[in-house]
Structure formats: C-alpha cells, structure tokens
Amino acid sequence: MRVTQGMLTNNMLRNLSHSYSQLGKYQEQLYTGKKISQPSDDPVVAMKGINxxxxxxxxxxxxxxxxxxxxxxxxxxxxxxxxxxxxxxxxxxxxxxxxxxxxxxxxxxxxxxxxxxxxxxxxxxxxxxxxxxxxxxxxxxxxxxxxxxxxxxxxxxxxxxxxxxxxxxxxxxxxxxxxxxxxxxxxxxxxxxxxxxxxxxxxxxxxxxxxxxxxxxxxxxxxxxxxxxxxxxxxxxxxxxxxxxxxxxSDNEDADIEKVITNLKTQESIHRAALGVGSRIIQPTLMDFLR
CATH class of the missing domain: 1.20.1330.10 (f41 fragment of flagellin, N-terminal domain)
Structure with a gap:
C-alpha cells in the first residue's frame, strides 16, 4: 500500500485527538473524583450506581x-x-x-x-x-x-x-x-x-x-x-x-485518585512524545527537498 504524506498527517491528527480525549478523561476524573461522567463511559458502573x-x-x-x-x-x-x-x-x-x-x-x-x-x-x-x-x-x-x-x-x-x-x-x-x-x-x-x-x-x-x-x-x-x-x-x-x-x-463510582494521577502523568508524556513525532512527520515539504 502506498503511504502518502496525507495519510501520515491524518493518522497523526487522529492519534492526537485520541490522546487529547484520554487526557480529558483523566482530568475529568481528577476534577470530579468519579470514574465516569456519563453513562456511556461505563454502562455497568452506571447501572450499579443507580441501584x-x-x-x-x-x-x-x-x-x-x-x-x-x-x-x-x-x-x-x-x-x-x-x-x-x-x-x-x-x-x-x-x-x-x-x-x-x-x-x-x-x-x-x-x-x-x-x-x-x-x-x-x-x-x-x-x-x-x-x-x-x-x-x-x-x-x-x-x-x-x-x-x-x-x-x-x-x-x-x-x-x-x-x-x-x-x-x-x-x-x-x-x-x-x-x-x-x-x-x-x-x-x-x-x-x-x-x-x-x-x-x-x-x-x-x-x-x-x-x-x-x-x-x-x-x-x-x-x-x-x-x-x-x-x-x-x-x-x-x-x-x-x-x-x-x-x-x-463509593467503591463503584469513586475514582482511585492515585491511579488517576499516575495515568494522567503517563498520558501527558505520551502526548508530548506524539506531538514531537508529529512535528517531524508534517515538517518536510517540497521546498525542503528543492533546497
């Protein structure tokens, strides 16, 4: 399969979007102290919580x-x-x-x-x-x-x-x-x-x-x-x-704050690495090869 610059760029943006989503998830857990913010996050936890x-x-x-x-x-x-x-x-x-x-x-x-x-x-x-x-x-x-x-x-x-x-x-x-x-x-x-x-x-x-x-x-x-x-x-x-x-x-709904902080820090490191790799992927242009 022929890999083009556009494919690399789209994949990078998709992965960055997912990384932002994960960062948002952990930040939400840290802010609310809850595992989920809406039922779709984990239907099982949501149903147990209602009961x-x-x-x-x-x-x-x-x-x-x-x-x-x-x-x-x-x-x-x-x-x-x-x-x-x-x-x-x-x-x-x-x-x-x-x-x-x-x-x-x-x-x-x-x-x-x-x-x-x-x-x-x-x-x-x-x-x-x-x-x-x-x-x-x-x-x-x-x-x-x-x-x-x-x-x-x-x-x-x-x-x-x-x-x-x-x-x-x-x-x-x-x-x-x-x-x-x-x-x-x-x-x-x-x-x-x-x-x-x-x-x-x-x-x-x-x-x-x-x-x-x-x-x-x-x-x-x-x-x-x-x-x-x-x-x-x-x-x-x-x-x-x-x-x-x-x-x-509490056991069903409350987030493990220590685990959330660890996951947040880990995700921040992954996100920074993804940004660094992405900056190098989208950097080359035709002008770079003509110089």
Missing amino acids: YRSQLTEVQQYKRNIGTVHNWMDNSDAALDKATKAMQRIRELTVQASNGTYEDGQRENIAKEIRQLKEHLGTIANTKVNDKYIFNGANTTEAPVNLNDFTVDSEATPVNIEVSAGVQIQVNVNSEPAFGQQLFTDIEAFVDALEGDGDDEELSDFLDTFDKHINDIINERADLGARMNRVELIEDRIDAQEVSATKMM
Whole structure:
C-alpha cells in the first residue's frame, strides 16, 4: 500500500485527538473524583450506581421516618410521665382527705387542687407535636379531650410508620386506658365527694380507683418503652445499612485518585512524545527537498 504524506498527517491528527480525549478523561476524573461522567463511559458502573443510589435513598428515608418515630414516642413518654406524677399527687391528696382529720374548709382546698390536676391531665392528653395531637389515634387534627366539659372523644386507631422494608412500628399510645372518659369521670366524682358529704370510707374507696388509673398509665408507658427499645435496634441496623450502601456506592463510582494521577502523568508524556513525532512527520515539504 502506498503511504502518502496525507495519510501520515491524518493518522497523526487522529492519534492526537485520541490522546487529547484520554487526557480529558483523566482530568475529568481528577476534577470530579468519579470514574465516569456519563453513562456511556461505563454502562455497568452506571447501572450499579443507580441501584446503589436507590438503596441509599431508601435507607435515608427510613432514617427520616425513625426520626419522626422518636419524636412521637419521646413526647408520648414525657407526657405519660407527667400524667403519672399528676395521678400520684391525686392519690396523695386522696389519702390526706380520707384520714378523718380534715375539716370541710380543708377538703374544699383539696378539691380545688384536684380540679387543677384534672385540667392538667386534660392538657397532657391534648399534647401536640408538629401541630398533631398524639393521643387521638389517626385523628391528629382534633383534640381528644374537650377542656370545657372534659368529654373524651379519642380514637384507638394505631398510627404506624414504616421504619424498615416491610416493618412498621406503632408510634402512638392507646389513649383509652391512659386518658379515657372514665379517668375524668372518677376524678370529678371524687371532687363531688369532697365538696359534698362523703365520709372517710367513701373517700378512701377512691384509692383503689386511682391506683387502677395509675397502673393503666404505667402499663401504657411500659408498652411504649418496649417499642422504643425495638426502634433503637432497628435504627442501629439502618445505620449499618447506610454505611454499607455508602461504601458500595463509593467503591463503584469513586475514582482511585492515585491511579488517576499516575495515568494522567503517563498520558501527558505520551502526548508530548506524539506531538514531537508529529512535528517531524508534517515538517518536510517540497521546498525542503528543492533546497
């Protein structure tokens, strides 16, 4: 085959273009820190990257859900703690009022404090988190307790949030045992007995009633605590999955900077050599041979 000057020139330009492309590739990797800049660079890496990124996005969504779960549960636990203390104070006052040494005026003062504690319990039952009532089941827009007449319209519908693939956790507390209508009815009955002619035995009978309410609140808090412990275990597993997914995505997409720098330096040397050879190939002209 006859090799002409034009063929040599075209080959040189084609090789120089390829060399520039390789230089651009390594410079892009060095600048972005990624192996590829577009799917066509390596379809396998690109497809794996999509899968790993989807997995990481899913894990991060679960972490946000768990944050919401903690918010519900922590506030519910704090509210139940305050409710327990309020009921314990009511029990203390019940013991005092039924010991037979209190006069009518003193009983009236106890009745006033009991009423304040009842309002306090109603306020606790109407606790809101992120503008949502946490003790009214799925109906988070309406208060479970009407503080005007202390009627209770709470729902026992569980509120579930997905915290892992196929795993949902109930974040709310069953409000009926903790803040049901019977609680406020019993407290009001005790106040009526204090302000009326209730004898010591009648008043002391309320001790068992209030003990039951205290136990109901404690039991709901214990059930909540068990779910909180499970959430912590799930959270640890989700954290481990996030680390794993991040590492897999990094191994798949991130460029080996040391290798990239070495390849870039090598390609620069090759490119300089190609430019030097090319300058000698295209240098001769007819005038050079006529001189």
